[in-house]
Amino acid sequence: MVEVRLRVNGADEPLDIQPQVSLLDALREHLGLTGTKKGCDQGACGACTVLADGERINSCLALAVQYEGREITTIEGIDHPLQGAFVRHDGFQCGYCTSGQICSAVGMLAEHKDGMPSAVTEHAPAGELSPAEIRERMSGNLCRCGAYNGIVEAIQEVAR
Structure with missing residues (x-):
């Protein structure tokens, strides 16, 4: 021990x-x-x-x-606007992945704000995350239910 x-x-x-x-x-x-x-x-x-x-x-x-x-x-x-956005955009179904998705999205938004480039998409200025860039940056978080569209929409709302 x-x-x-x-x-x-x-x-x-x-x-x-x-x-x-x-x-x-x-x-x-x-x-x-x-x-x-x-x-x-x-x-x-x-x-x-x-x-x-x-x-x-x-x-x-x-x-x-x-x-x-x-x-x-x-x-x-976590106390972050993403939580409400996930609810508004139906960014979860069974909810199992939601805590990891939200923690990852909070970290990802901070990375983006700090100018960290994404691995495969062209980096856009803070607040201008495209759906493709969000999907790439969140690719380490899987959702078996397929709530990806809602997750992307929630992140886009908060990133604006």
């Missing part, structure tokens, strides 16, 4: 855990923050996306001990 002090949603959280415990499992099983979902547990679906110092990460691929001293934000710590 190792002692780890995580800062999650603004609160310091001391944990005694095995060094191989993922950040996802620390959040869900040790801190009771079950809004972050375990989907594939291999970094392929994005259901476990959280923010680490404002950057989106797959918490299933991260060891909790690696994030000691960094600010972790889960869906429980």
Whole structure:
């Protein structure tokens, strides 16, 4: 066992855990923050996306001990206009991927605002995200229900 002090949603959280415990499992099983979902547990679906110092990460691929001293934000710590936009644009169906989608979108909008280029689409000025650029930037988050159109519309609304 190792002692780890995580800062999650603004609160310091001391944990005694095995060094191989993922950040996802620390959040869900040790801190009771079950809004972050375990989907594939291999970094392929994005259901476990959280923010680490404002950057989106797959918490299933991260060891909790690696994030000691960094600010972790889960869906429980998010208060963002995207949440209302997801509701207005029907950006979810079953809801399983929604927490990861919203955390990823919050991080993606910050990346875009900071001028970080997208991998395959031409970067447009802040506030001018095309549907193609949103889809590319959000491609690490899968929705089995197919609510992609609503997700894109919600992000576009907030980006304006």
